[in-house]
Amino acid sequence: MPVSRQYWVNAFYWASDEHSLSPFMLMKFYIYTFGCQMSEHDSEYMGAVLLEKGYSSTEEESAADIILVNTCCVREKVEHKIFTKLGRLAKLKRKNRELIIGVTGCYAQLAKEEIKRRMPQVDFVLGTQGIRRLPEVIDRLRSLRQGWDAMPKTDKQLEGFPCGFRRRSPVQAMVTIMEGCNNFCAYCIIPFARGRERSRAAEEILREIKEAAAEGYKEVLLLGQNVNSYCDPSNNSISFADLLIKIHQIKGIERIRFVTSHPKDFSYRLVEVIRDYPKICNHIHLPVQSGSTRILKLMNRKYSRAEYMEKIAWLKREVPEIGISTDIIVGFPEETEDDFQQTMKLMEEVEFDGIYSFKYSPRPLTRAYQYPDTVPKEIKGRRLMELQGLQKRIQLTKNQSLVGRVVEILVDSVSKKDPYALCGRTSSNRIVNFKGGPELMGKFLRVKIVRAGPNSLFGERV
Ligand code: SAH
Ligand code: SF4
Numbered sequence: 528m529p530v531s532r533q534y535w536v537n538a539f540y541w542a543s544d545e546h547s548l549s550p551f552m553l554m555k556f557y558i559y560t561f562g563c564q565m566s567e568h569d570s571e572y573m574g575a576v577l578l579e580k581g582y583s584s585t586e587e588e589s590a591a592d593i594i595l596v597n598t599c600c601v602r603e604k605v606e607h608k609i610f611t612k613l614g615r616l617a618k619l620k621r622k623n624r625e626l627i628i629g630v631t632g633c634y635a636q637l638a639k640e641e642i643k644r645r646m647p648q649v650d651f652v653l654g655t656q657g658i659r660r661l662p663e664v665i666d667r668l669r670s671l672r673q674g675w676d677a678m679p680k681t682d683k684q685l686e687g688f689p690c691g692f693r694r695r696s697p698v699q700a701m702v703t704i705m706e707g708c709n710n711f712c713a714y715c716i717i718p719f720a721r722g723r724e725r726s727r728a729a730e731e732i733l734r735e736i737k738e739a740a741a742e743g744y745k746e747v748l749l750l751g752q753n754v755n756s757y758c759d760p761s762n763n764s765i766s767f768a769d770l771l772i773k774i775h776q777i778k779g780i781e782r783i784r785f786v787t788s789h790p791k792d793f794s795y796r797l798v799e800v801i802r803d804y805p806k807i808c809n810h811i812h813l814p815v816q817s818g819s820t821r822i823l824k825l826m827n828r829k830y831s832r833a834e835y836m837e838k839i840a841w842l843k844r845e846v847p848e849i850g851i852s853t854d855i856i857v858g859f860p861e862e863t864e865d866d867f868q869q870t871m872k873l874m875e876e877v878e879f880d881g882i883y884s885f886k887y888s889p890r891p892l893t894r895a896y897q898y899p900d901t902v903p904k905e906i907k908g909r910r911l912m913e914l915q916g917l918q919k920r921i922q923l924t925k926n927q928s929l930v931g932r933v934v935e936i937l938v939d940s941v942s943k944k945d946p947y948a949l950c951g952r953t954s955s956n957r958i959v960n961f962k963g964g965p966e967l968m969g970k971f972l973r974v975k976i977v978r979a980g981p982n983s984l985f986g987e988r989v
Pocket of ligand 2: 716
């Protein structure tokens, strides 16, 4: 997933005078987020915890008393970006010695010593599970002027989130259903950063979603590294499909999305549930990684090209409106031109609606780190460009075929390009831009598609 710089803390506009007596009232925080939706959700959680404690958020880095850098470690490039960011923050700290800088998340979990060695200006480092200790750590820093790094081992069972949890988006509530991963794909560092798979109790997940519905949220996004292997720890008979059906019964929730599904665990039963339960969106993110069975085997993905294509065929047959997105890695060790062409062919066959594509990046601790990184940088670059070019053409053709159609969207954000425009998403996760005022946020609307680009659609209200 792309690296994002988040200004989401500004969305906490309703964090107001309920904290007016707090001694922390004047302290402001700013959070940078690198990484996937799970990192974003962790940032959301940390922001909520700080607001509960009486701190307030700011959109200006220079006005902040506390700056948190919530990190990712999936690709090496992100590491460079993290250190560039920390280098800039170190300069700020030279001007303002009271500034508190904390590094949290996946990279913090794995590289505490490296961060402290290279960036002595950093006050504390919190690992992926340590973020729950954020308020304690900051209190201690402020009262005793003493740093403390929290690197607890991953929880056996996931704790619940605080009540009245304040969220980034006014429309979509992200809800963690599981954490960690047992798959050990040969290239992937996540099982080392996030630990083994742990599912949250279904009862707690349902309670959190009911609360979100009562607060007016219409959409939930269920989060987990491998949601298909969800298994209720208190009652083993509740599978992911069962959980979806229970969520479907919650009044007020109109749309249910989830990421990420591992193809090896993606079952026909899940296809039926998507087909039969209308609130479950017609969108699936099913990372394929490569179109070559030989490379999939080296990647330890535990499915073949043919098995992946069979699952795509189920989806297209049972849910014709389905939007399918994927992740692809180019230049994995030993990937030949022929392997790469098989990936290109698979893309033409599936016609994905969106892809996240990456050059292979060797990561310490992973199995593939032992393999020679055989594909030269220039070839990785060329393959990535070819693949992205093909995908752009596929998306443009697919989006253009929608011109003239009327679709239903849920309005969820303001357009980045045009302040007078809003964005909504179709059930299949297509972005539609249209003219409208902020009063439409969170509403379902019907729009006619009048224009299409490769990444989004443009519509008019009907
Ligand atoms: N749990 C999810 C995704 C995790 S990371 C899943 O299993 O699909 C998101 C994506 O980053 C992966 O799908 C993969 O495409 C990419 N990725 C992970 N490690 C990588 C590496 N070492 N080099 C390049 N891309 C990588
Ligand atoms: Fe990483 Fe594979 Fe687990 Fe996804 S399934 S988090 S790619 S090890």
